[in-house]
Amino acid sequence: MRLTVNTLDVARLPVVLTVGQYAAIMQMKPPTVRKLLRDGEITGSKVGPRLWRIPREEVSKYIAKQ
Numbered sequence: 001m002r003l004t005v006n007t008l009d010v011a012r013l014p015v016v017l018t019v020g021q022y023a024a025i026m027q028m029k030p031p032t033v034r035k036l037l038r039d040g041e042i043t044g045s046k047v048g049p050r051l052w053r054i055p056r057e058e059v060s061k062y063i064a065k066q
Helices: 017-028 030-039 057-065
Strands: 052-055
Touching: 017 030, 017 052, 017 057, 030 052, 052 057
Parallel strands: none
Antiparallel strands: none
C-alpha cells in the first residue's frame, strides 16, 4: 500500500523522512518540498550540502495548516 495523505498513519512513518518520501506522501514534487524547507514553512535538518531530513511530525503539522 502506498502512503498518501488519505491513507496516512503518522505513527507508522519513519522517525525522519527524506525529501522524496515527504514529497510522495504529500503528493508534491521534491523541488516544492525543498522550497517549503528553505522558506521555513516546514522544518527539517540539513545533513549535507543538498540533503534534508524532515521529522515525521511535520506531515501532521502541514496537513493541519492547509
